[in-house]
Amino acid sequence: MASNSISVLNALDNARTQWYHVTAIVIAGMGFFTDAYDLFCISTVSKLLGRLYYYDPALGKPGKLPHGVNNVVIGVALVGTLSGQLFFGYLGDKFGRKKVYGITLILMASCAICSGLSFGYSPKAVLGTLCFFRFWLGFGIGGDYPLSATIMSEYANKKTRGAFIAAVFAMQGVGIIFAGLVSMIISRVFLGMYGGPAFNDENVFSTEPEADYVWRIVLMIGALPALLTFYWRMKMPETGRYTALIEGNAKQAAADMGRVLDIEINAEQEKVAQFNSANEYQIFSSEFFARHGKHLIGTATTWFLLDIAFYSQNLTQKDIFPVMGLTRDAVKLSALREMFETSRAMFVIALFGTFPGYWFTVAFIEKIGRFYIQLVGFFMMSMFMFIIGVKYDYLKDKDHRWTFAALYGLTFFFANFGPNSTTFVLPAELFPTRVRSTCHALSAASGKAGAMIGAFGIQNYTQDGNVKQIKKAMIILAITNLMGFGFTFLLTETKGRSLEEISGEDAGYGDAQAAGEERRDNWDDTSRNG
Template sequence: MMFHRLQKAVTTSVDCQPGRARRQIRVLDALDAAKTQWYHFTAVVISGMGFFTDAYDLFCISLVTDLLGRIYYHNTASDDPGSLPKRAAAAVKGIALLGTMFGQLFFGVLGDNMGRKRIYSVTLVLMAVCSIASGLSFHHTPTTVVTTLCFFRFWLSFGIGGDYPLSATIMTEYANKKTRGAFMAAVFSMQGLGNLAAGVVVLTVSGSFMNTPTYTADMVGTADYVWRIVLMFGAIPALLTFYWRMRMPETARYTALVGRNLKQAVSDMNKTSWFGDAKKEGILEQTHKIAKIQALIAVSGTLPGYFFTIMCVDSIGRIAIQLMGFTIMTIFILVLAAMNFSKKAGSHLPIGFTAVVYGCIFFFANFGPNSTTFIVPTEIFPTRLRSTCHGIAGAGGKAGAIVGVMLFLYAGNSIPLKLLMLAGCNLVGIVFTVFLPESKRMSLEDITGEIQEEMEHEPEQC
C-alpha cells in the first residue's frame, strides 16, 4: 500500500505548481501517512545495536576498572585490595567519552555527505573488532595493559559515537509522523537492555569462575580472564546485526531531498521487507555483588523510564517530558544533598531510602532528558544537515560527561558538593529546554520548513 502511494507520488504532477517540490511533498506525505509495519520494528532493533553496545561497554567498564586495580595494582604488603591510580582511572573512563564525542562529529558529517547507509556498516565493524581487541589487551606491566586497553576503547567508542547520529537519523527518516517519537524512544531504550545484558553477562561469567578449583588456587590469574571475556562479549550484538545493516536501503528522505532522486527513493522504500566489605572479599565476589546491584537498578529504574517514554512521548510531547524530567530529578537530587548535609559525621543514610531516591532519579532521567535529547535533534534540523547536527548535539553531551567525570574524580569525597553540581546542571537544562520547539506528530518537513523553502526558490511549471 505504501509503495503504491509512493509510486503514484512520483508519476503524478499537479498543474501550475513547482513540479519537483510538489512531487517531493507527495512522496514525503506517503511516508508520513504510512501504517506501522514490521520493518519499523526491525529497524528499531538494527538501529538500537549501537546504543546497546554503548550501554554494555559503559556498564562493564566500572567493573573492569575495579578488577584492573585488584589484579595489577594489588599491594601484598597491606590489606588494601588495590585500585587504579587516579590518572589511570580517569584515562580508562574518560577515553571512551572522548572517542564517542569525536565519532559523533566525524560520522555525523559523513552521514550527511555520503549517505547514511554507506558508512553505517563501518561503525558496526569498528565496534565488533575493537570489542574483541579490548579483551586481548596484552601486557608486561600494569602501565602497558592500561595503555593498550585505552587505545582500543577509544576506537570502540569512536565507532559507537558514529552510530549515534546515524541510527537516530535513519530511524527518524523511516518512521511515520504519528509514532515517530515512540520508535525513537524505543531505539534509545536499547541502552537499558544493554545495561541489563551486561549485568547478566558479568554475573554469569564471574559466577562461573568463582565455582572452579582454579579460582581458589589462583584468584588473580582467574580474574584476569573474567574482564577480558566480559569485554569481548560486546562484539556479539554488533556481529548479529551486520547482515541486516548491509541489506538496509538508503532512507527515502535522504534520497529524495538530498540525492534528488525520487524514483530511487520509491524503489528503496519497496525494499523495506528486509527485516559487603571489599577488603574481606575475594576479587570476583566484589565484582559479582556490584553487578547484581547495577542490574537491579537497570530493571527497577532505567527500563521503566524508557518504557514510559515510549508510551507517552507522542501524546505528552518531547518538551513537556524533558522539563518534567529535569525538574523532578533536581528535586530528588536536592533532597539527597540536604540529607547528606544534615546527617551526623560517620553515619550513613538508610540504604532503603537512598536506593528508592536513586531509582527515582534514574527513572526520570530516562523518562525525561536522557531520551528526549536523543529524539529532538533528529527532528528540528533539515535533512541535509540532520546527521551532522545530531552528531554535534551528541558530542556536546559527551563533552559535558568528560568534564563531569574529571570533576567528580578530583572533587574529593564531598557527596553534597557533587549532588549540588548535578542539580545546577539540571537547572541549566531547564532554562535551555524552554526555548526548544515542540515537534510531536508533525511532519519533519513542516518542522524544518525545507519544502516550503524549496517551493519559494523554484520557478512555476505549468
C-alpha cells in the first residue's frame, strides 16, 4: 500500500490550492528576494568603494578596487553561501525546517545592517570589516536555499508543487531588479540633493563625499524584507512531513496540517511508524546510494555546470552596456553618476532578460515538466554563447547592438526558463524526507562551487579584455552547457507525482505492509489449524 493511504500525506498531496499556499510562497520567496538583493547590489557598491578608497591623483583616472580586493569583496559572500548551505541544510534535517529557518533570517538581517556600518581607521580596515559581515551574510543566505525549497515542496500539493517551488525561486529575479532599482534611486536622490557638477559630463571622475553614505544605505536596505517576514516565518508550523516522517509524531502533524488546510485529518500513528521503519537509511549508506546516488550526482553536476556559465555571463557586460548606450566611460562621470548608470543597466537587463525567464518556468513547469525545460535551457544557452563567442568582434560594433542585446538577453532568458530554475526545484523533490534538506544543500553547494569558478576562474582569465580570450571563454562556456545537457539524463521527471512516490519511500512502505499482512495471514492460518 502506498503512502497516500496515510491521511496527512494524502491531504497534503491532494489539497486544493488556497490562500495559505500563496502566503507560504511569499514568506519563503522573500528570503530569496533578500538573497538576490544582497548578492547583486554589491556589484554597484564595489565601484563606489574603489572611487572612495583607492583614488590616486597621480594616476589621472577614477579610483578602482584592485582586482584581488574586488574578487574578495564580491566573492566572500559566495564562500559564505556555500558554507551556509551545507551547515543549515544538515541542520534542517536534524532539528527541523522551522527551527533553523528563523536563524537564517536573523543572520541575514543583522549582517546586512552591519555590512552598511562597516568601520575602520583605514580603507583596508573598512573593507576587512565589510568582508567579515558579508561572509556571515552569505552564510545566512546559504541556509535559505535548502530550507525554502524543502518547506515549499513539503507544503505543496502534487499538481502544483513544481510551480510553487519555482515561484519561490522566481523571487530571486524580483530581488535582482530591486538591487538595480534601489541603487539607481538612491544614487539619483543624492545626485539631486548634491547636484551641480555631478550632472556635468565634463566633470572628470569626481567623487562626491556623500558617496560614502550611499553604499552603506544600499547595503542596509537589504535587511528590510528579511525583517518584515520574520514574524510570519515564526508563525508557520513545522511541515507535516517532517513532523510525521522524521519526528514520528503523527498526532501533531495531523493537527498542524489540519489547521493549515482547514480540514480534519486522522493521526494514524501506527501507519506512520510503519512507514518510518521502512525508510530509516541515512545519506551515507549503501542503500541511499543504490536508490538515489545517480540522482544526487545528477543534481550536483548540473547545478555546478549551470553556475559556471551563469556567473560568467557578465564577462561581456563591459561591452554590451556601452554598445546599448546604458553606460559611458567612467572617466567622464562622477562616482554617483557612474553608480546610477551601472544600476540602470543592471535594472534594464534584469527586467527584460532575467526576470521573464523565471516566471515562464512558473507558468509552464507543470505542463512541460522539469526535465524538458532543463534540457532545452541548457541547449539554448549553449547555442547563444557559442554564437557570441564566434561572432564577438562583429557584435561589439554599435551597428549590430540589437543583435548583441538579443543574444545576451536570450542567454539569460533560457538560463532562467531552464536550468537556473529547475536545478533548484528538482533536488527538493527527488530525495527522501529524512535527507531532503541535506541533499538539496549538497546540490546547491556544488552550484556555488561552480559560481566561484565562473566568477573568478573564467573572469580572471578574461580580465585584460583580450578579445581572443573572451571568445575562447564563451566557447568553453557553451561546451560547459552541453555537458549540463548530458548530465540532465541522470535525472527523472517528477511532475504530477507525490514526493514519496518520487523518492521511492512508497516502495519500502509497501513491502513492509505486504510483509506484515503475510505474517498476519500466516498467524491466522496457524491459529485456525491449531
